[in-house]
Amino acid sequence: MKSDSFIMRCLRQRNFVIGLVLTGVVIAAALLSYVWTPHSPTRINVPGRLALASSTHWFGTDHFGRDVFSMILVGSRNSIMVGIVAVTIGVAIGVALGLLASAKRGWVEDLVMRMADFTFAFPAILSAILITAILGPGTINSILAIGIFNIPVFARITRGAANAILARDFILAARASGKGQIRIVVEHVLPNISNVLIVQATINFALAILAEAGLSYLGLGTQPPDPSWGRMLNESQTFLFRAPMLAIYPGAAIMTAVLGLNLLGDGLRDALDPRLARAR
Amino acid sequence: MISFTLRRLAAFVATLFATSLVVFLVLEVLPGDPALLMLGIDAQPDAVAALRTKLGLDRPPVERYLVWMAGLLRGDLGISHTYGSSVSELIGERLVLTLPLALIAMALTTVIALTLGVYAASKHNTIGDYGVMTATQVGIAVPNFWFAILLVLLFAVALGWLPAGGFPGWSEGPIALKSLILPSFALAVVQAAILARVTRSAVLEVLREDFVRTARAKGLTRTQTLWRHVLRNALIPVVTIMGLQFSNLLAGTIIIENVFYLPGLGRLIFQSINQRDLIVVKDVVVLLAAKVVVINFVVDMLYAVIDPRLRTAR
Numbered sequence: 001m002k003s004d005s006f007i008m009r010c011l012r013q014r015n016f017v018i019g020l021v022l023t024g025v026v027i028a029a030a031l032l033s034y035v036w037t038p039h040s041p042t043r044i045n046v047p048g049r050l051a052l053a054s055s056t057h058w059f060g061t062d063h064f065g066r067d068v069f070s071m072i073l074v075g076s077r078n079s080i081m082v083g084i085v086a087v088t089i090g091v092a093i094g095v096a097l098g099l100l101a102s103a104k105r106g107w108v109e110d111l112v113m114r115m116a117d118f119t120f121a122f123p124a125i126l127s128a129i130l131i132t133a134i135l136g137p138g139t140i141n142s143i144l145a146i147g148i149f150n151i152p153v154f155a156r157i158t159r160g161a162a163n164a165i166l167a168r169d170f171i172l173a174a175r176a177s178g179k180g181q182i183r184i185v186v187e188h189v190l191p192n193i194s195n196v197l198i199v200q201a202t203i204n205f206a207l208a209i210l211a212e213a214g215l216s217y218l219g220l221g222t223q224p225p226d227p228s229w230g231r232m233l234n235e236s237q238t239f240l241f242r243a244p245m246l247a248i249y250p251g252a253a254i255m256t257a258v259l260g261l262n263l264l265g266d267g268l269r270d271a272l273d274p275r276l277a278r279a280r
Numbered sequence: 281m282i283s284f285t286l287r288r289l290a291a292f293v294a295t296l297f298a299t300s301l302v303v304f305l306v307l308e309v310l311p312g313d314p315a316l317l318m319l320g321i322d323a324q325p326d327a328v329a330a331l332r333t334k335l336g337l338d339r340p341p342v343e344r345y346l347v348w349m350a351g352l353l354r355g356d357l358g359i360s361h362t363y364g365s366s367v368s369e370l371i372g373e374r375l376v377l378t379l380p381l382a383l384i385a386m387a388l389t390t391v392i393a394l395t396l397g398v399y400a401a402s403k404h405n406t407i408g409d410y411g412v413m414t415a416t417q418v419g420i421a422v423p424n425f426w427f428a429i430l431l432v433l434l435f436a437v438a439l440g441w442l443p444a445g446g447f448p449g450w451s452e453g454p455i456a457l458k459s460l461i462l463p464s465f466a467l468a469v470v471q472a473a474i475l476a477r478v479t480r481s482a483v484l485e486v487l488r489e490d491f492v493r494t495a496r497a498k499g500l501t502r503t504q505t506l507w508r509h510v511l512r513n514a515l516i517p518v519v520t521i522m523g524l525q526f527s528n529l530l531a532g533t534i535i536i537e538n539v540f541y542l543p544g545l546g547r548l549i550f551q552s553i554n555q556r557d558l559i560v561v562k563d564v565v566v567l568l569a570a571k572v573v574v575i576n577f578v579v580d581m582l583y584a585v586i587d588p589r590l591r592t593a594r
Contacts, residue, residue, distance in 0.1 A: 114291070120576070121299050121569040123531040130306050133553055133561045134317070210423055214535050217425050218550060233426060237539070240444070244433050251426030259421035 009271040016267020022260025026253075030076040039067035041074045042225040050243045059249050062232070063239055068246065071227035072253050078139065078228050079257055082212040083205040085143045090150020091201060097151070098158025102166060103185040113159065116152035124149040124211040132220045142221040146211045150204050157200050161193040195272040202265035206258045213254050229254050284584055292577040296570055300352070303566045304345050307558055313337070318361060318556045335559070352566070362557040370548060371564065377447060378537070378544035381460055381467070382529045388468035389475060389525065396472070397479025398506055404484060412476065419473025424532055428466035428539040435462060445541040463540045467532050471525045478521045482514035489513070515586050523579030527572040
């Protein structure tokens with residue numbers, strides 16, 4: 001019954017529904033690309049290069065004659081995968097650190113928070129540059145860079161939300177029943193802050209897609225021949241005068257994914273905290 | 281205020297120290313042999329040995345770190361392996377472009393965001409508000425480098441009003457400024473979308489306060505109340521986000537300078553990575569990270585100026 005009402009609350013949120021549809025389209029494109037693409041996204045066909053959109057090539061072809069629609073489909077896999085792994089790294093390490101800081105307080109909390117402050121000095125692109133300078137460019141290295149950037153975000157949010165819960169009466173009751181601080185944090189605090197974390201994860205998923213696209217645009221992310229939206233944009237720039245549409249499709253794909261996830265996050269937040277929805 | 285400043289200053293210095301240490305460890309200790317990394321695995325052993333000596337890699341890491349730090353403090357950042365010139369000079373030449381670009385973009389961001397944010401809040405739940413909110417939602421989702429390409433398509437390719445890229449140097453005056461219009465807009469518009477939403481929320485929050493009613497009751501117009509009383513009180517979250525955004529702007533310039541082929545700091549670091557010039561990479565990364573730390577420090581100090589309660593709260 002409870003889950004039913006939550007789903008209904010979500011579906012009443014316009015942002016949630018639009019976000020769900022847009023995100024659904026991107027996930028569907030990624031899943032579809034595993035079983036079907038109109039053409040091979042890596043097949044080079046120089047005589048058919050820079051072709052306009054047609055019934056054979058729905059979005060036309062690029063400077064190597066590759067089918068742009070197929071590349072967009074396969075590129076979605078890459079974006080989603082980077083987003084999932086980078087956010088998982090951020091959640092796994094960041095939430096653990098945030099909970100530890102909240103449970104232990106004192107110097108542990110200070111240390112974790114100073115580490116978080118410090119990591120903020122390295123925006124994703126800077127950590128990516130550092131990692132790339134040593135390990136070379138690639139999908140895994142860009143995931144690492146974005147994941148590292150996510151850790152302090154989740155550590156801070158977790159610690160802030162956990163401290164608020166720890167001040168509540170039911171925590172006192174749990175403590176009176178003899179539970180230790182770590183157990184209280186895991187059993188009582190974590191479930192109560194999961195809403196905040198889910199919303200933040202959705203937003204950071206979108207940010208990860210943006211960051212990956214940026215890194216791939218610079219040539220530091222996904223490497224050829226794997227298609228990626230960011231690199232498609234980079235390659236399109238050389239042909240802006242001859243084939244401007246090549247710059248439109250990958251950008252529109254990135255925007256659809258990011259907009260969808262942002263709206264989904266907004267909708268979830270409003271559904272999980274109706275007071276916030278009324279206030280906005 | 282003095283104790284607040286001292287505590288913040290101590291945290292600031294500690295973060296700067298940690299930042300330099302991490303950059304040094306990652307670039308000079310972790311790779312094993314930076315000389316081999318710079319020259320590539322096919323390099324002749326004697327060339328690698330010569331570079332090792334030149335870079336001082338035969339000395340212990342602690343000594344190298346201290347020498348590097350002393351150089352950083354003196355403004356002596358060493359000689360670039362690729363360019364053969366002083367890294368400080370290289371950075372200086374590039375900063376002349378990157379810093380004005382970031383400042384113009386930040387100014388544009390602030391003007392666009394505050395105007396849109398205050399407008400949307402003053403028209404809460406009307407078409408104007410919905411329009412701004414929809415536009416900013418889309419703006420947040422647009423990657424700045426794609427927006428940059430769209431601007432080039434419209435203003436350079438289709439209309440031919442502005443250059444598609446390149447920078448002629450400040451000696452060209454207005455032409456130089458013209459070549460920064462599209463890059464600074466590309467950087468600003470996406471950031472402004474985020475800041476406009478924050479401004480709107482903060483202004484809406486303050487509009488519910490009793491003192492706003494008092495201000496209106498004493499005869500101030502709605503506009504006067506908004507800009508004179510409400511905005512100042514709504515500034516704390518706005519300044520926080522502006523601080524973060526200025527850091528993002530500096531990182532954003534790395535991509536945008538590449539879109540527009542601007543010879544700034546972003547392009548320097550990008551080229552240095554491709555040329556494996558670790559000396560330049562190390563100095564520029566630490567400089568960019570230090571800028572983020574400095575901006576966070578300034579934002580912290582600004583909080584205390586805007587809201588005196590914060591000086592004693594921590």
